[in-house]
Amino acid sequence: MHKKTTYLIPYMLWIGLFVIAPMALILYQSFFNISGHFTMGNYEQYLTNGVYLKMTFNSILYALIITMSTLLISYPTALLLNRLKNKQFWLLLVILPTWINLLLKTYAFIGLFSQNGSVNDFLRFVGVGSHQILFTDASFIFVAAYIEIPFMILPIFNSLAELNPSMINASRDLGANSWQTFRRVILPLTMPGVKAGFQAIFIPSLSLFMITRLIGGNRVITLGTAIEEHFLVTQNWGMGSTIGVVLILAMFVVMYLTRDRKAKGGRIQ
Amino acid sequence: MKKWHISNLYLIFVFLVLYLPIIYLIFYSFNAGDTMDHFSGFSWRHYGTLLSDSRMISIVLNTLIIALLSSLIATIVGTLGALGIYSTKKAAVKNGLLSLNNVLMVSPDVIIGASFLIFFTFLGFSLGFGSVLLSHIAFSIPIVVLMVLPKINELPATMVDAAYDLGATTWQTLTKVILPAITPGIFAGFFMAFTYSLDDFAVTFFVTGNGFSTLSVEIYSRARQGVDLEVNALSTLMFIVSLLLVVGYYLLGRYNQSRRMQRVKAAEAKINQ
Amino acid sequence: MKKLMMVIALVLFICGALGGINYSMNARTSTSGSKTLNIYNWGDYIDPALITKFEHETGYHVVYETFDSNEAMLTKIKQGGTSYDLTVPSDYTVQRMRRANLLEKVDKSKLPALKNIDSRFMNLSFDPHNSYSVPYFWGTLGIVYNDRYVKAEQVQHWDQLWNPAFKQQIILTDSARDMLGVALITQGKSVNATNTNDLRAANNKLKKLMPNTKAVVDDEIKMYMEQNEAAIAVTYSGEAAEMMGNNSHLHYVVPSEGSNMWFDNWVIPKTAKHKKAAYAFLNFMLQPKNAAKNAEYIGYATPNKVAMKYLPNKVTSNAEFYPSDKVTKNLQVYKDLPLRVIGEYNDLFLEFKMTK
Numbered sequence: 085m086h087k088k089t090t091y092l093i094p095y096m097l098w099i100g101l102f103v104i105a106p107m108a109l110i111l112y113q114s115f116f117n118i119s120g121h122f123t124m125g126n127y128e129q130y131l132t133n134g135v136y137l138k139m140t141f142n143s144i145l146y147a148l149i150i151t152m153s154t155l156l157i158s159y160p161t162a163l164l165l166n167r168l169k170n171k172q173f174w175l176l177l178v179i180l181p182t183w184i185n186l187l188l189k190t191y192a193f194i195g196l197f198s199q200n201g202s203v204n205d206f207l208r209f210v211g212v213g214s215h216q217i218l219f220t221d222a223s224f225i226f227v228a229a230y231i232e233i234p235f236m237i238l239p240i241f242n243s244l245a246e247l248n249p250s251m252i253n254a255s256r257d258l259g260a261n262s263w264q265t266f267r268r269v270i271l272p273l274t275m276p277g278v279k280a281g282f283q284a285i286f287i288p289s290l291s292l293f294m295i296t297r298l299i300g301g302n303r304v305i306t307l308g309t310a311i312e313e314h315f316l317v318t319q320n321w322g323m324g325s326t327i328g329v330v331l332i333l334a335m336f337v338v339m340y341l342t343r344d345r346k347a348k349g350g351r352i353q
Numbered sequence: 354m355k356k357w358h359i360s361n362l363y364l365i366f367v368f369l370v371l372y373l374p375i376i377y378l379i380f381y382s383f384n385a386g387d388t389m390d391h392f393s394g395f396s397w398r399h400y401g402t403l404l405s406d407s408r409m410i411s412i413v414l415n416t417l418i419i420a421l422l423s424s425l426i427a428t429i430v431g432t433l434g435a436l437g438i439y440s441t442k443k444a445a446v447k448n449g450l451l452s453l454n455n456v457l458m459v460s461p462d463v464i465i466g467a468s469f470l471i472f473f474t475f476l477g478f479s480l481g482f483g484s485v486l487l488s489h490i491a492f493s494i495p496i497v498v499l500m501v502l503p504k505i506n507e508l509p510a511t512m513v514d515a516a517y518d519l520g521a522t523t524w525q526t527l528t529k530v531i532l533p534a535i536t537p538g539i540f541a542g543f544f545m546a547f548t549y550s551l552d553d554f555a556v557t558f559f560v561t562g563n564g565f566s567t568l569s570v571e572i573y574s575r576a577r578q579g580v581d582l583e584v585n586a587l588s589t590l591m592f593i594v595s596l597l598l599v600v601g602y603y604l605l606g607r608y609n610q611s612r613r614m615q616r617v618k619a620a621e622a623k624i625n626q
Numbered sequence: 627m628k629k630l631m632m633v634i635a636l637v638l639f640i641c642g643a644l645g646g647i648n649y650s651m652n653a654r655t656s657t658s659g660s661k662t663l664n665i666y667n668w669g670d671y672i673d674p675a676l677i678t679k680f681e682h683e684t685g686y687h688v689v690y691e692t693f694d695s696n697e698a699m700l701t702k703i704k705q706g707g708t709s710y711d712l713t714v715p716s717d718y719t720v721q722r723m724r725r726a727n728l729l730e731k732v733d734k735s736k737l738p739a740l741k742n743i744d745s746r747f748m749n750l751s752f753d754p755h756n757s758y759s760v761p762y763f764w765g766t767l768g769i770v771y772n773d774r775y776v777k778a779e780q781v782q783h784w785d786q787l788w789n790p791a792f793k794q795q796i797i798l799t800d801s802a803r804d805m806l807g808v809a810l811i812t813q814g815k816s817v818n819a820t821n822t823n824d825l826r827a828a829n830n831k832l833k834k835l836m837p838n839t840k841a842v843v844d845d846e847i848k849m850y851m852e853q854n855e856a857a858i859a860v861t862y863s864g865e866a867a868e869m870m871g872n873n874s875h876l877h878y879v880v881p882s883e884g885s886n887m888w889f890d891n892w893v894i895p896k897t898a899k900h901k902k903a904a905y906a907f908l909n910f911m912l913q914p915k916n917a918a919k920n921a922e923y924i925g926y927a928t929p930n931k932v933a934m935k936y937l938p939n940k941v942t943s944n945a946e947f948y949p950s951d952k953v954t955k956n957l958q959v960y961k962d963l964p965l966r967v968i969g970e971y972n973d974l975f976l977e978f979k980m981t982k
Contacts (some may be wrong), residue, residue: 090434092433095433095434102469102472103453103456103491104453106465106469106472109471110464115532117966119965119966125488134979135976138980157367164363165366170606176544176599177366178371179544180595181372181374183551185568186552186554187572187580188572188580188585189375191389191576192374192375193374194491194850195377199853199855200390216794219841237540238500239499242500242537248505276504280503282457285498291460292380297800297846298846301843302843303979305979305980306974308463312463313460315464315467317697317972318969318972324467328460328464331460332460332737335452335456335459337454339448339451355853388849388852390852408690413647414648414651415648418644418648421640422641425638468700470701470918479707480707529627532627536629539630563664563709564690566692573694574669574694575670575692580849581670
């Protein structure tokens with residue numbers, strides 16, 4: 085394993101062709117305005133025009149809320165799933181819904197949430213009366229979290245499954261109660277899974293687009309919506325790329341903040 | 354048998370929410386009417402339309418081929434990549450590789466699609482099956498790496514060293530020690546890659562051409578006129594097939610397990626004799 | 627390791643089997659000859675029965691691919707790598723494609739059936755001599771309202787949308803040109819205004835519409851209105867016709883002070899490889915009976931005046947969808963504006979959507 089590196093060739097080729105090349109292309113394009121002239125104007129507009137800064141702030145806020153609510157739902161789920169017999173089977177059942185087309189599921193949510201939808205029927209039945217559910221922040225966050233939940237459960241579940249049961253037993257034997265065991269043993273040891281889930285959800289949440297329109301009614305504009313518009317509608321690829329560069333930078337920041345600290349300075353054990 | 358926990362209620366609730374929209378879709382696939390907001394009676398009508406729609410069936414087959422093939426290749430490349438990242442000694446290089454790995458995971462699909470399109474046209478690559486397959490492989494590799502890498506990291510370093518000390522070659526260590534230990538991660542990576550591929554719309558839309566289409570692209574362009582319940586019927590069928598596969602996988606696993614248990618018991622009986 | 631190898635073999639086998647099924651299925655449906663025609667059209671924007679009929683009559687095999695916006699289609703064609711024989715841009719996109727030199731000139735001598743098109747819809751500003759485009763469908767931008775919540779006289783003019791009584795009741799279409807166009811019309815300006823001050827003023831007016839705005843969406847307007855999710859929507863006539871077919875409480879109004887008139891048109895991209903087939907298809911679609919069948923399936927207004935005879939009277943006599951000359955006089959067609967101005971429209975509209 086130490087000597088041979090030929091097996092790395094396909095992976096390196098992939099990094100070169102499909103990661104670095106497109107990234108360079110995006111960076112290159114971010115310096116051109118809509119008429120194809122070289123300019124720093126896109127960055128200037130991004131930083132000085134309040135619209136984009138506000139959008140960035142909103143996106144980060146929503147992405148944080150979405151990631152946190154996903155985490156809050158997913159962690160206990162992964163914990164409980166892990167205790168079940170045939171847990172791999174139940175995990176597959178968690179992933180299964182993601183195989184149904186996203187747009188279709190979104191349309192199903194529209195049907196559930198609309199004025200005459202099932203949820204409002206239920207509310208009327210209970211006597212609470214109907215409410216406007218679609219096009220609200222709450223419904224947007226709910227659907228976004230719904231989409232992301234399997235992608236959060238999976239890494240947490242994996243790190244829980246890897247957990248050495250003797251650790252937990254040892255903790256119990258040493259007199260720790262369930263809460264202490266969870267707080268001092270299980271949680272720290274599953275942090276890599278939580279971090280992986282965070283990475284897999286936070287940045288994509290910054291760039292959600294379709295459900296911002298379908299469920300959020302475009303009352304929520306994220307960076308993703310803006311990129312989508314600049315690439316597909318307004319054809320202003322320069323500005324779209326500029327926001328893309330911002331997203332890539334944001335990703336590096338998130339990666340840095342959630343990095344595996346153990347890796348630094350060798351293994352401390 | 355385990356005792357019934359009150360906490361199972363929580364799990365039931367989570368599963369209920371996860372499956373709620375799917376149940377809704379399936380329910381309306383049997384609607385005699387044409388929309389998803391009013392159920393006007395039971396009918397197999399939309400299944401009939403689906404089965405006679407050869408264009409749709411052909412697209413489904415295309416979609417499955419792309420998903421299976423791309424996730425297979427992505428899994429192989431990604432696993433090799435994860436091994437490579439693991440064996441990197443310098444922390445800075447490792448982190449750099451990991452960051453590059455994650456770029457595609459976190460880039461918005463529209464950007465990925467647009468930049469791949471420019472890239473393919475720059476190379477003079479004709480758009481169609483090949484370009485879609487390559488793109489799907491490309492955006493699935495990072496998730497495979499993310500699924501496999503933790504498993505490799507959890508390998509006790511002593512195990513690999515022991516293999517070398519006992520005179521195993523690199524290839525032997527890889528196939529006899531490392532791969533068996535990380536197989537669950539590889540499978541998880543394959544499944545996630547498959548999921549990403551099935552779900553992708555934006556990237557495929559940009560890089561497809563010459564009459565080649567996948568299910569998501571077709572659904573998105575049809576949705577302009579409101580979702581066709583034929584698509585619900587299709588999703589129902591696909592859902593049932595995947596459910597059967599999952600249950601089959603589960604039963605197979607149980608069968609193997611019980612056989613193993615029997616073998617163990619038989620062996621024990623022999624010893625006790 | 628054995629397990630992994632087995633899985634790889636299994637996946638490859640399944641792929642092979644699926645590919646085999648797919649191949650044999652396509653071999654059965656397509657005619658053996660290599661006469662094909664590649665059409666790139668909006669999703670669900672043609673009666674599939676007509677494609678089958680065309681294949682039977684002429685022996686061509688039609689390869690049909692779909693897109694969901696003018697701009698997405700334009701991107702694909704501009705980048706090359708594809709060779710579509712026919713596609714369907716809207717008016718301003720025809721102009722843009724023409725300028726970008728992406729379109730083949732239409733040889734009218736090969737299109738005898740072009741005479742069936744109403745002269746009102748020929749020689750329009752986006753293509754003055756119809757040298758590049760053949761009209762497919764046309765329509766207007768207007769107001770759809772639900773008579774359960776709104777009275778007809780409340781929504782006859784654009785200005786009435788600003789009525790405080792409609793708080794959180796209106797769904798707008800997610801298009802910078804359309805919405806700023808509405809605001810421009812209320813201020814007596816052209817929908818093709820390029821003056822920055824005019825645009826700013828229009829956007830300021832539009833921002834005041836935000837309290838009444840429930841959502842800013844695209845094609846989904848149809849579904850929301852059919853499900854009584856909102857009382858009022860700003861949308862296109864074609865969409866409106868479909869909604870009204872599914873919900874009898876909905877009605878459509880084209881404000882008399884003016885609105886946008888749009889056209890979707892067939893064009894032949896420069897990269898086309900089967901031009902003969904393209905002309906055969908255009909002639910086929912221009913035949914009155916086929917055009918009428920298509921118009922009935924899609925529900926949009928056809929520019930084919932001979933085809934009108936084959937349409938039910940209740941469709942053609944509907945003044946909202948086939949407006950009289952007097953109404954059409956006030957309707958304006960979008961021109962392709964300079965990129966700088968389009969950028970300005972889009973920035974302003976983004977700003978509008980960001981206002982809470």
